[in-house]
Amino acid sequence: MKRMLAVVAAAGLALSMSACTDPGAGSGSDDGTKTVGVVALVATDALNAAVIKGVTKVAEENGWEVHVTDTNGSVEAANAAMITYSTTQKMDAIAVMAFQTPALQAGLQSAIAADIPVVSWGGELGNGIIATTSARQVGQDSIDALLEDFGDEGAILALTYHTGVLCLYRGYAFDDTVAQHTGLDVTRNEVVIPGQVENGTAYTSAWLASHPKGSEPLAVWGSWDEPAIGAVAALQQSGRDDVWVYSINGGPQALQAVKDGTIRQVVWQDGEAEGQGMMQAAVDYLDDPASWQQKSIDIAGVVVTADNIDQFLADHPDALNP
Amino acid sequence: MTSTAVSSRPSGDSPEPVAPANRRSPGHLALVILSRYGTLIGLALMLIVFTLRAPTVFPTLTNFTNILAQGSLTAIIAAGLTYALVVGEFDLSIGYAASFAGLLVVGFMAIQGMPIWLAIALMLVIGAGLGAVNGILVTKVRINAVIATLGVGTILIGAAFAYSPFPIVTNIPPEFSLLSLGRVIGVPNSIPIMVIVLAILWVILNKTDLGQKMQAVGGNMEAARLSGIRVDRIKIFAFVVAGVCAALTGIMLSSLLGSGTSSAANGYLLNAFAAVFLGSATLRDGEFHIVGTLVGVLIIVVGFNGLSIFGAPSWAQQVFSGGILILAVGLSTLSRRILKAS
Structure with a gap:
């Protein structure tokens, strides 16, 4: 019932949103409370939400407030949000998620001019960025684990997404590694957002037609969970159980699929820990900006398979129901 | 007229006699x-x-079955959209409504503990209600259909996120997946469901008085009004059908994926x-x-x-x-x- 009420409340909130905007949220406001502005790629995505949760946790521990802007994947909206955070709302720090740093020049210039530190989730270290998380690490973890499990002979369908910086670097890790294994026949299909699940289903279904059962070892590699879940749907629709599916992110759907045996292996990215690391970097920077060194926050992924899923869920009891 | 009349027909193309x-x-x-x-x-x-x-890969029974199964959800949501367009309106909320329905139907079972049939039935009713809201906004409040349905769709994104920002994957009855993955004579259920839905919508549109009125409203709204047709009711009905079809699409998608996600069906809008x-x-x-x-x-x-x-x-x-x-x-x-x- 609480959730039903939340739906109604959200509808009302959306209608009254224009009247509720706080124009002066940062320490420029009267009470001096510090505020971090989060620029989310897609706030409804599970991993994005986990990162925001981590940012919020450390922010609240340090007495900060958190504002979130959902850009729905739009880099223009990300730049606009950063400019608003810097000039109008005068935030004390900005956390920007999954955008390439070179695409954020307008927003970064605005933040630099206002002397506001920016932490990035997955973007490159650049002028104005004080810390970032590594987008490539889990991609490398995933392809390494795939090769160890699947071997280096067979056909792989790679469901890629080059627009998002996380998937871009995961894709680089995948490409660089499979290039060293000539026995792998890789078909790459680029999914689009929105439609990522549907795309995963459609590409896999067509790929299955040209890769009949028993022809060779077969696998699907999703650069993140949603296309991989679409691939699982295609396999189930066509009654195929001979194709192994690999994914990255480790959201609830993918973890459940590992538990059900429909996904072979997923690299769980600890988004909450990454969010915590980002926010801690912002707090530490403001304590002593003069001696700060730009840094990359590398948090290795956890390879989750049928063998360790039960232990993983015991260690991370919120993973299926965050 | 405050609504945007829609037709791919060239403007002012009343039938003209063509020389024998x-x-x-x-x-x-x-x-x-x-x-x-x-x-x-x-x-x-x-x-x-x-x-x-x-020749050995494309024209196979397996591939054609997969093609139909893939197209079935798009066909259902697009058939509902067809009704909105027949009466000269747009519905941009259908993709978001489908995502919303897919999330809620799973939530009804996994969180509220409803039986499968009740969760599906309730979600279809909610889908009809969403369509009715669209229809009332367009016909009674006289908001342009593009604006009204885009607004409703955007609210649904927020409502879905408020209901559950994370996908719902646990406590879902395994039988729910049979809605999409079950088979009738070797054919995935989504195909016969699509055939039934499209057949019903075809019959209503082409063989009933209601369907004739819908086409009359879409052809010339003022003429339809002057001839005694209750244009607003007809349009609201069309939006209700679009809402129900969107809800059904979302329900079936969740059944296929075995989970509910707040954005899973957004991509259906453009394809529809x-x-x-x-x-x-x-x-x-x-x-x-x-x-x-x-x-x-x-x-x-x-x-x-x-x-x-x-x-x-x-x-x-x-x-x-x-x-x-x-x-x-x-x-x-x-x-x-x-x-x-x-």
Whole structure:
């Protein structure tokens, strides 16, 4: 019932949103409370939400407030949000998620001019960025684990997404590694957002037609969970159980699929820990900006398979129901 | 009139008599065929080319079954959209409504503990309610349909996120997946469900008084109003059908994925519009109709499937999807204009 009420409340909130905007949220406001502005790629995505949760946790521990802007994947909206955070709302720090740093020049210039530190989730270290998380690490973890499990002979369908910086670097890790294994026949299909699940289903279904059962070892590699879940749907629709599916992110759907045996292996990215690391970097920077060194926050992924899923869920009891 | 009337038909194209001599000329005949059967010819050509180029892979029963299964959800949501377009309106909320429905139906079972049948029934009723809200905003409040349905869709994104920002995957009855993954005579359930839905919508639109009124409203709203048709009610009904179809699509998608996610069905919006407009160039002169919509869906899905089988790069598939839409509707419209001019 609480959730039903939340739906109604959200509808009302959306209608009254224009009247509720706080124009002066940062320490420029009267009470001096510090505020971090989060620029989310897609706030409804599970991993994005986990990162925001981590940012919020450390922010609240340090007495900060958190504002979130959902850009729905739009880099223009990300730049606009950063400019608003810097000039109008005068935030004390900005956390920007999954955008390439070179695409954020307008927003970064605005933040630099206002002397506001920016932490990035997955973007490159650049002028104005004080810390970032590594987008490539889990991609490398995933392809390494795939090769160890699947071997280096067979056909792989790679469901890629080059627009998002996380998937871009995961894709680089995948490409660089499979290039060293000539026995792998890789078909790459680029999914689009929105439609990522549907795309995963459609590409896999067509790929299955040209890769009949028993022809060779077969696998699907999703650069993140949603296309991989679409691939699982295609396999189930066509009654195929001979194709192994690999994914990255480790959201609830993918973890459940590992538990059900429909996904072979997923690299769980600890988004909450990454969010915590980002926010801690912002707090530490403001304590002593003069001696700060730009840094990359590398948090290795956890390879989750049928063998360790039960232990993983015991260690991370919120993973299926965050 | 505050709403945006929609038609792919050229403006002011009341039927004009064509000279008997022209009617019989080979050029005239070719144009008639092109304007009405161009999309079907295109579909047939795709099937032939794909079959010839991949004779052992493309024209197989398994692949055709997969194509139909893939297209079934798009066909259902697009059929509902067809109703909105038939009465001269837009519905941009359908993709978000489907995502919302897919999340809530799973939540009803997993969180509220409802039995499967009740969760599905309740979600279909909510889908109808969402359609009714769209219809009332357009007809009674007189908000432009594009704005009203976009606004409702955006609210639904927020509402879904408020309900559960994370996918719901646990405590879902395993039987729920049978809705999409179960089989009837070896055919995935989604296909017969699509056939039933489209058949019902076709009968209502073409064989009932209600359907005739819908077409009258879409053809000329003022004339329909003057002839005693309750235009607002007809339009609200069309939006309700679109809402129910969107909800059904979301429910079936969640069944297929075994989970509920707040954005899983958003991508259906563009494909549904593409299919319906492709369909408007099929068999009839720029009118939206159910059979045409099905043909539109098949063109999109067959094209995607065939190009993927050939390993065409992803950009080529997007170019194909956009190009086939412009080509089919453009050729059809151009042919009709030439026919009128002759």
